[in-house]
Amino acid sequence: ILNVEQSPQSLHVQEGDSTNFTCSFPSSNFYALHWYRWETAKSPEALFVMTLNGDEKKKGRISATLNTKEGYSYLYIKGSQPEDSATYLCAFRDDYKLSFGAGTTVTVRA
Amino acid sequence: NAGVTQTPKFQVLKTGQSMTLQCAQDMNHEYMSWYRQDPGMGLRLIHYSVGAGITDQGEVPNGYNVSRSTTEDFPLRLLSAAPSQTSVYFCASSKGGDLSSEAFFGQGTRLTVV
Numbered sequence: 001i002l003n004v005e006q007s008p009q010s011l012h013v014q015e016g017d018s019t020n021f022t023c024s025f026p027s028s029n030f031y032a033l034h035w036y037r038w039e040t041a042k043s044p045e046a047l048f049v050m051t052l053n054g055d056e057k058k059k060g061r062i063s064a065t066l067n068t069k070e071g072y073s074y075l076y077i078k079g080s081q082p083e084d085s086a087t088y089l090c091a092f093r094d095d096y097k098l099s100f101g102a103g104t105t106v107t108v109r110a
Numbered sequence: 111n112a113g114v115t116q117t118p119k120f121q122v123l124k125t126g127q128s129m130t131l132q133c134a135q136d137m138n139h140e141y142m143s144w145y146r147q148d149p150g151m152g153l154r155l156i157h158y159s160v161g162a163g164i165t166d167q168g169e170v171p172n173g174y175n176v177s178r179s180t181t182e183d184f185p186l187r188l189l190s191a192a193p194s195q196t197s198v199y200f201c202a203s204s205k206g207g208d209l210s211s212e213a214f215f216g217q218g219t220r221l222t223v224v
Contacts, residue, residue: 009150042217043215044213091153
């Protein structure tokens, strides 16, 4: 069982504020680190797949960074909007499998 | 463009009954997986497959069987349902051999065992 941890478990953000949260993962046998966005009553959808140490990815107001040597990734949301409310999952890929963290649930208050 | 299709969406079973959750993908993906989602625990891997005829156990395989006779289909069988198997189940697929490949998820099956 791979130890993929996300913190915090949940957070509340005021509309317009920026926020970030963490995913930590094993630093050995690293193939890729995934981030997914999961809205209530829907299926998880991929945000980013990062494979190289130092990778930075951006999609609109959401961005992510990766440090494979120390085993962590940050997800940033700039200028949070109510539609950003969701659970954000990270997943560590080793050879064939994805191991998921428990997620960070973000609630954006208008 | 169907993607990953799971059936049924909802199911209620009595303890001891058996059933099969169906999963099919039309993207010619080599990798397929089954996860269960329980409150506060994220997605836990039940079984996975890297191609037709090849399956392996994940983190929580007990009480479940899988087979992969074709690239498209990856059914999950509950042999004798128990209340502890009440959960939401997700099937996912991805390209094999491509490290940058994301996973695509089905819509989920909400299973209740009474």
